[in-house]
Amino acid sequence: MTDKELDEKLRLTFDEMRANNAVKARISERIMGDNMDVERIIMDNENENETNKPKRIIKITNGGKAAVAAAAVLVIGGGLIIFNNKAPEIKDNGGANNAVVTTDDEDIVTNKVYYDESGKTMFDKFGEESDIWELENGRYLIRQTEDKSEMFAEEDMNFINGLINANHVTYIIYDAQEKNIVSQLRTDKIAVKVYDDCFILWRPEKKNSNAEKMEDKALKTQIAKGFTGQMFDFDFEPVGDEIKVKAPDKMSMLTGNLPEVDIYGSVYYEAYGMLSENSGGIMSIAGSKLYKDDEVIFKEESAKLLTSFGLTQDRKNLIVNSVDSGNEGTQFLGKCTWYELPYDSNAAREISENIPESLSFMLEDKFCTVMNNDKSVDLNIYNKERKERTVALDALNTEYSPNSVFVTKDRKYLVLSYVKIDHTVSPIPKGEIIKVYDIENDFKPLCEHESDMIVYNINDGCDILFDEESGEIICKGFVFTDDTHFPETKIESFNINGGTDEVKAEDEDNGSNDPAKVIEKFGANSEISILSNGNYLVKQMSEDGISVEYTIYDAENDKENSWVDKADKVEILDNGFAIYRNMGDGHVQAMVYGNDGIQGEVRQFSFTSDKASASVQTVTFNHDGSLMYAAVEERDSDNESVVRIYSVNESGTQTYLGKMQENVSVTKMSVTADDSLIGVIWNSTKGDDRGENNYSLLIAENGETVETHKKGYQLYSRGNKLFLCNNDGISVYCAGSDEEKALFLEEGVESGSLYVGRDYPDDTFADGYPNYFVTESGEYVIAVDKSDRASNTVKVSKMGSDGLEELFEEKVDGKSIVIYDNGANLFFDEESGELCAGAWDLDGNGGYSAYKAKVF
């Protein structure tokens, strides 16, 4: 089948892919009303200042089909919905009330945050004292207490986690799209932990004896002798049986420390030994233990203190934070240990940091911690083997400590709350800053919101409603009035876009994406490439000459993330880059990274030859990094070498593609975007032309090779074309496909048209570097003539069908511009015509700066 025949079949098939008229009419009616004769509804916004409020009214029908209301009458009543003492008590493990209750008001949900045009919020709807979580399926879990006075205990810091003194609460699952209360449950399980796939309600089993109450008072916290819990899915259906956790003999539990249940059903909980025999009735904690089911997995000793534990939101990872004393007990080292579940005590990964406790969470399969460092608040990202990198989120502000962290449902945003506590004055927090970072844009700060309220625990999404589409955030916190620890509820909202301008304004002072500044920032001996998201990848050899420091530089935000790798080969791809390392013995390991360096998908490639004598000479990647191509030298019994070309995919499937002539060494390969051509630059290793650069082309698909008999110095793959650069000029190759044959079309760029070193041809490459660059589009050629030893001449030409049209020429005195064959340190904006390159001073002082020119 030819391409043309296939395309025709595809066109016919696409043409047939359509909804029938009944479907079209049905949808049309849903969204525009009968006869498609409906006016767009925009409510008058009477208060001009309320800019955040949605202007449109969208009615959500019970069938879940959104519809624009046909008349502007949908003014919101929106009565407060509180089920105080109204909902029937339901036996926890017997299932919640699953009868769908439709609210009788005409509330309209326009996004996750606001539910009506007047800016009323979910908190208005369910009461400010409610706690609200957005569940993974888009529904909301609401917890209402029946009596605010029951919520808090004076001098009890645990109140911030909520409701531990209430006797009963009501949980509601609310479907905002359907406007339905899906289910509700009044229960004495007053505490809840929400996960990605379920939530668990817990009831602390309090101690009642006088001695036990004395423990509470002495410790200024509340002691439980156990917990009883029930897991529910997001339809409020109970999952499994009731979970009972009992504190072991002579041990107690704290009501604020809820047990956790992993996806395998194991229960983790912390229990304390109490030192009650002290004189004067002063009691204290004498060590704690962390249990998995009934097995002790962490035992607190004098030099090893458990500070906290928790499961990640997916319930697949256990995090244990502890403090170890080192150096004979004089220095305390914070330690965070990450266990992938199911729990295996031998499979822990210790993430030691010199702080006692970390905020931690998972992003895909990466483990992340947030902590204060010397100068900054750092996000550390770990994979299963090692720490991948550190992102400086913010400059360190000693007044504010990172306190709680939340990742939005779509995994696009990281929300970090910083709490302000001056322990020398009071343990009561005095304020909070909430900062939002763009995960997909390398944790770029988007906004910050400072408040006098405390948003104490957003780890499981409690009381933070984030509408990713509009950027609106509403969160609930507490404000502490003077002379009392009794907090008042406060609700605030802000928009991540509202904060952007402020951040940008700051950026203008701090950074710039002018490549000249980047070149000068990193200086000589840096290979700088621009990635497709605008970040820069900077490669610098370390002073030891063995390792390489890689830096992702976000010039807009003046942010750097660096790591050290022993692999020194890097290739820029369409959406990232690849770093690879020749391990010897015919083995190559490669990592393909996304544009953000580490955070994105990291894919590993490994090639291993089955020939004992094999050695990998070079590798390259196709444009999206889905295939690695390896040129592998293999020797026969006569010690004659032949280079074979293989492709390797991520799953390790190796495909033999073809072989080169005998006794050559491949120095460079490049592959067209359609994977149809592999260009190869090679040297002879025997004979008269030994060491000369030569060139051949290899067809990837059937192994056919075609010799071009041209010397090759540089090789660029641009679209489906390969550009070969040598002293004669530039030749262009692409695979012909009209007759489905492997034809090579040498497109006739006029030979010699880029012959920039007429008097001293060899000096075109006088400093050992080739000096042509073909821009990303394949449309422009930049050449540097080095024939004059005191200056360079920069030429820029446009590649047309009839040859090259010279656009620009400039003699640059006292400078030597280096064009790397991977295009590093040369930046050409094809829209603005701005050219920038790294340039050495020719005066011998080793100076290095950016050369800039305006080509058009």
Add this chain to the structure above:
Amino acid sequence: MVLGTGVSDPRYVYGQYFDMVYRICLMYFKGNAADAEDAAQTVFMKYIELDSRPENEGHIKAWLIVTAQNTCKSMLRRHFRKDVSLEDNGDRAEDFTYREVFAAIMKLPEKERMAVYLSLYEGYTAAETAKLMGCRENTVYSYIHRARKKLKTELGE
């Protein structure tokens, strides 16, 4: 306020581009007609909601393509998929060639499917397709090349 006039009028846009949006959604949901309907409906809802609609027909089309992709991705993330069988082809079910090619297209990876559709059917250049898909031109070439190769194999050359 009226829906609008001229090319930006939702009624016109709906009539003109519903099939295109539906096709994109159908491809994302691998032939699940119920999900494709919901997604297409959402796309047009979003269009109606726009404060400032594109005036130029090319921009409207591009907006719909990008929004359709985003809507489908968002729905897929939320496991929105309903338990409904593949597209009810109605009278097309008898058309063996259609079913065969349709099935082969649905087997392609999502991005290859979109690249083929936008460039071959909608007539966008590789550069335009790249912009609509948020990738580089080279990648589009790559997607199309690989898709063709797989389709030929799948359809028995």
